Amino acid sequence: MAADALSIIPGAVLRNLSDKLYEKRKNAALEIEGIVKQLATAGEHEKISAVISLLTNDFTYSPQANHRKGGLIGLAAVTVGLTSEAAQHLEQIVPPVLSSFLDQDSRVRYYACEALYNIAKVVRGDFIIYFNKIFDSLCKLSADSDANVQSAAHLLDRLVKDIVTESDQFSIEEFIPLLRERMNVLNPYVRQFLVGWITVLDSVPDIDMLGFLPDFLDGLFNMLSDSSHEIRQQADAALSEFLQEIKNSPNVDYGRMAEILVRRAGSTDEFTRLTSITWINEFVKLGGEQLVPYYADILGAILPCISDEEEKIRVVARETNEELRGIKADPTEGFDIGAILSIAKRELNSEHEATRIEALHWFSTLLVRYRVEFLAYLNDIFNPLLNALSDPSDAVVLLVLEVHARIAEEPHHFHHLVSYLIRTFHNNHVLLEKRGALIVRRLCVLLGAEKVYREFSAILESEIDLDFASVMVQALNLILLTSTELGELRSLLKRSLVDSCGKDLFQSLYASWRHSPMATISLCLLAQAYSHASCVIQSLGEEDINVKFLVQLDKLIRLLETPVFAYLRLQVLSQYLPSEMPSHSV
Incomplete structure (x- = not known):
């Protein structure tokens, strides 16, 4: 040849x-x-x-x-x-x-x-x-x-x-594996080459590049953090075009792409995070039922971004979070409440207050919509929710209390909550001093002051640590006498001598108020049980009068000068004024 x-x-x-x-x-x-x-x-x-x-x-x-x-x-x-x-x-x-x-x-x-x-x-x-x-x-x-x-x-x-x-x-089917293999190459020339091909093929009407987008989407997102501005720009332009096509397409595989976007939302690169959270936002709006199995993963990507350093990311993340929370999915259709709760529980430990707050909003939302299913997971989340009561943020603590209040509609959960609070205050006196009033007052608003105070008293009655019991009762007593939220409870106690309900409440509180002489005297004065108050005072011996006693006595004296005891001062005054006043001529 x-x-x-x-x-x-x-x-x-x-x-x-x-x-x-x-x-x-x-x-x-x-x-x-x-x-x-x-x-x-x-x-x-x-x-x-x-x-x-x-x-x-x-x-x-x-x-x-x-x-x-x-x-x-x-x-x-x-x-x-x-x-x-x-x-x-x-x-x-x-x-x-x-x-x-x-x-x-x-x-x-x-x-x-x-x-x-x-x-x-x-x-x-x-x-x-x-x-x-x-x-x-x-x-x-x-x-x-x-x-x-x-x-x-x-x-x-x-x-x-x-x-x-x-x-x-x-054959696009034969080409895609070839493209996918090379999408994570770092060489800038190769990246430009690949983006060029993706863009060209996507412009051909007879080639369905959108259908294969999940195969190379991650690679495009990877290019958004390239050191070359030109490559970042080309990748962004390609992604923007695909997102527009997604908005106009009736058939999109949201699920596979959602998994990619969730990973990219945690990127250290700011532009990548913004792009991925923007895509997630559109997916939540467009994806509907397709995204139900991915809600937990999506939420896991959104919540950290709510506290992002970049304002644009925070804004989109908040909007997406509201969109996601607004969707009412059916657990029978694959909506995994346990997975959502797991994400919310994880984000309770976030270092960012805004993320912890949104996690608690999710607890509230799920508890309201899916109470039965929510309570089935309570063993996994109750303790983390209790621990969140020690959060340094007042806003977080108030939300935690709202969640607990909803859970506490069942009596045994309510008892568990109050018991935990007492143990926590026992182990952390600083928390009792700084946050105790806020917690107790909010619980009274959410669950009813009488119910809350009766439960505290019932548990403290058998408290072994008498010193702590005295401190705790003094704190509860001060809240009772000074908080506007407990006005009705004070009114009920004032009627205790003439109202059977008031008498029952007085006796319920008295059982634990006895741990503190000053608290007992305050309670008797509030209930207008003056004879008993006198007996308590007379029963105090010299051994009871110490520095702590004198501090509490000083607080009681100052409380007697507040509007809460105005009626008492008037009663005392009426005892010393003569029934008839002498007249004087001018």
């Missing part, structure tokens, strides 16, 4: 084809083009195959660089000479050209680009069968160390894109 080729192509032409001068190689290629054209006209395809084999084996695979260059320009010349009949010889022509893309000599790689460019111009869509291999080569050449090779590769790339967009033989 080689002998046939040697008899077809003059020796001088073959010598010029391997000459170091480009002009000689070019002229030799033109002569080969003419010879092949004549052979094609005569139908001598076996001889054409022999010529191709000669050019491949003796030139493109030669150890001499000039031979390899000549072989490449020769193969392109053969293709041009064949014109419309070139397709039947592509199996011989294309592989050696593709092999030359890996040549150590940059000039050979350059001529390989030029050769494939000329071949592609002739055969157009017929070379699509080699697309994956050509794409792989172009991907590598886009990052070539030689600028001239890069430039030649870009020209070839543009031509290949034109051919692909006009071809009906291109």
